[in-house]
Amino acid sequence: MVHRFEPLVIRHAHRLPSTPGPSGQGDVVARQFDAALMSVGFKLSADLLKHLSALSEGTVVDTAVRTLETVRAMVGDHVQHNAYFIDFPANVPDTYEFWHQCIAQALADHISREGTLDQLRTGAVDLLTLPSYGTYQHTYAAMLAVHDELIAAAGDRVTVLHLGGAPDDEVSALYLALAGSTTPLGDEALLDLAALAGHCVDGPQPEAIPVRENRAVVNRARLETGSDLLVDTVTDVLRLACALSDSDVTLTEPTRFPSPSRRVRRALLAGLDAVVAASPAKLADVAAHSEAFKRLGERLHAHEYRARWPHAAEVFAVARGEREARSLDSRVEELLGAGDVTGAVRLLTAAPGRLFRALDRLLRVGATQEKREAVVAAAEQVAPQVAGRVLLSVREHLHNRTEQHEDGGGRRVFVNRLGRAWVTDDTRAPMPAAERDRVLAALDAELGRRLPAPGHLLIDPDVLDVALPLSGRATAAGLGVLPRGSRSPVDGELLRFFVYWKQTSRSTDYDLSALMLDAEFQTIGWLSYTALTQLEGEHSGDITDAPDGASEFINLRLGAARGAFIVPQVNIYSGEGFEETEESFFGFMLRDADQRGRPFEPRTVRMKSELRGPGRVALPLAFVRGDDSRWHAKWLHLYLKGNPNSNRVEGNRVSVAALLRAVVEREQLTVRHLTDLMADRATATTRWDGTTAPQGPVTYIGLERPDGLHPDSRIITPENLRDLIPG
Structure with a gap:
């Protein structure tokens, strides 16, 4: 029981519970453990290394085995990532040259020769019928043998594991954090909560469980x-x-x-x-x-x-x-149908959350100043009774109602709870500016009142453009994943995408592709199995069946990229959906050109996210070139419905471009907004420069928890960013 929930604590908190065990001389084994972790992009904090060094060697070895298994799965290194082209990214052939080679090999094979000749006589050849197409032509070990070792670089990812408290305390703290979350959890976190709830049911409970899905699990x-x-x-x-x-x-x-x-x-x-x-x-x-x-x-x-x-x-x-x-909604609709906006507002004050969700419509249909005044006054009155995430959602919505497009209307992007997205023209009437601004001021005042006094506020500047996680379903499970709409800097010469999938029972073909668009969202080109060497990049080759698991890669040189947007995507060509496979995930790596290494190197992985959406085309994120020519990741976590079969980047490039444009043009509510509200009540506000930490307790908000913070500090990182959302 001691170790049952240890992987959950590591995944959610990047903390390793203090290992119980006999004292000893474990320093040598602890340093070896640290070195093994670094090979997959992790490292022990100074306190954790000191703690393990004081334990017996056997205890440290057992801890290392368990922990390495967990972190390797977190980064995607628990499976073998083979590539169709053994030298990838070197020696990737031209697409048509490769296809001709596959046909020649089929003609040389007495089993496939006649069938291939019959197809050639018709003028078209099905690639999937060629023996050498779509299946690995070499073993994983053979692929490793032709690649040099990765050369370590200062820019390699290092995720620090920190020393936690007693195992029971860590498990209880994680349960309380998940159960008491003010925002809905993602599917994986909800499953983790279910496991923790049964174990912690007789222990401490959160003061409130505001999210109804969490309450059901508990x-x-x-x-x-x-x-x-x-x-x-x-x-x-x-x-x-x-x-x-x-x-x-x-x-x-x-x-x-x-x-x-x-x-x-x-x-x-x-x-x-x-x-x-x-x-x-x-x-x-x-x-x-x-x-x-x-x-x-x-x-x-x-x-x-x-x-x-x-x-x-x-x-x-x-x-x-x-x-x-009769439902409240039906009674409200009846009043609005009769033009009685004031009556509808009066009725909705009994359901403050619904009133706020209806503000846009109420302010538009309120044809007179008196009616609009009644709407705003009611919103100001009930704001203290509305959940914090609803206040933030409405604030983001109203902020994006300020811009009017030259063509008279903009685009609206809709994303359902499952991540399926679509875009339509915005045909709504403009919102009255004065009333909108007044509501925005009331929202900020209420949010500022609820946020705790931070004391000394210590901020990592890279976290400021991270979108607030108003729903766990806006973020896929994984490592280094940020909420939908977030922007994060991308620094490196080589950008490499990867996808891995393992089918459950049916032959399944996933196709990794990358679409490049110009500043006007027009197509420049793409990399896929139909374009193996384009856009100063390479595709690792098409795998069409994955009974034992399969990987595909795309390699791009960012400095030579000609476009303004790079949109990686995973298309389901045939077989099982993302939620049907035994396992499927996507990620990207960054490395310098001279680092060499295997196609998949865990310590160069910047992000790995699960693919578990409802559509047939996955859009995990996009890469955006800024005005300063630097690249940033724009996090999407979206799925297109696609076709039942044969989805290809060529077929969805128009819909992808329209969706990306709508997402890019929308301004997300980010961590910056809440830190600005908190700064007014902070005793000091400091930008973290990566050097010496302040001596006293701080409220630290950043992408990674630094070493050396006071033990009484409040730490906010992407793993618990939901804690920043006021209740």
Whole structure:
């Protein structure tokens, strides 16, 4: 049990719990452990190295084995990354020359000769029928043998692992941080919370669990141990039922409810009954998920318990349409349809979050100054009751309503909870500027009031353009990953993308590609399996089947790149989707031209993210050339629906360009905004220059936690950036 949750702590906090074990002379083994970590881009902090050095050699060895396994998976080094072209990036042939070579080899093979000749007579050859196309022609070991060792460079990534507290304390702290998060978690973090909740159910609990999905996961653990449930809406109970069914607690996807045990039936019905008994108006929430409630009611046999829990029976009566319970939204729509904006605002003050989400529309339909004044006054009045992430979301939205395009309308980009994106023209009427500015001022005042006094505020300048993580679903799980909309500097001569996938049961072909666009978002060219050597870059070759796992790479020289935008993408040509494969991930590396090394070198990896979206085309991030000619990464985490099969960069370049333009033109709310609000209350504000840390406690906000900070400091890095979002 001591080591069960250790990988979670390392992944989420970059901390290694203080290892229990006998004292000894572990300094030599600890230094060897540190050296092994550095080969994959990690390093022990000074305190952690000192701690391990005082333990027995056996304890340090056991710790090293576990930790190396975890960090290698974090960076993508737990699998073998072979390349089709053994010398990649050297000696990559011209595309048509390579295809001709594959045909010649097929003609020389007596098994494939006749079939290839038949195809040639028709004037077209299917590459997938050629024996040498799409499958590795050499072993992983043979590929390694032709590459020189990587030459270490000062710019290689170093991710520091810090010394944590006792294992139980670290696990409890991680549970409290995830369960009490003020923003929704991503899928991987939600699974981690589920594992932690069962272990920590009898320990300390967060003061509040504001995110409903998190509450459902925690409630499952509480139900299984007989603890009281945390439910105050009928939807809380529905989410719990989904959690018990190992289904989608976000209620985005339909759930097939199994027949629960009698104990679970009683718990769910009792929860519904208590909620409605305390507030009958909450029956109005049933309509939004009526089909799910009907299916649940059938499994709970609610009719058998009507006498015991009559209020629960009302829930299912509303779901079946036997009883009316008008939703707040329907009542608001009725008032707006009648032109009664003031009445709609008055009704929405009972649901402050919904009022704020409707502000844009209310200010546009408020045709008179009096009506607009009523909207703004109501927003100012209820702002203290609105969740911090909603305030921030609305602030970002209103900020982006300031610009008017020359053609009379801009572009709107929509991203659903699963990361699927689309763009449409903005046909909305302009927003009244005076009222918008007044709401923005009220939002900043309320946010500033909620932010804690930071004391000495220490800021890494590179973190200022990181977008605020208003939802965990705006960030893929992985290493070095930043929230959607973030900008981060990219320094290096060679930029190398990689994708790895391993199919579960069906032959699966993923195609790594890179699209280059000019400043007007027009196509310059692309690198893909149909263009192996273009744009001063190279493609590693097409792999079309991955029963044992497969990798593809793209190598680019940034200094020679001609465009303003580079957009890597992963297209599903055939087979399993991103969520069906046993494993699939994307990343990029940076290295100097003279470093050499293998196609995949873990300590040059700057980012590795899981591919687990719903579409058939993945757009993890884009690279943007700034006015100073420096490159930056613009984080996307988006998926296009694509075609069922045969997706190619050539076929989606127009939609990708339109989507990228809409994303680039939108201004994200970043860490800079909150640090500016915090600076007014800071005793001092210092830009971190990478040298000596202040002696006293600080609030540090940066991309990496530096060594030497006071132990009472508050540390905010991308791993816990959600802690910056006020409740």
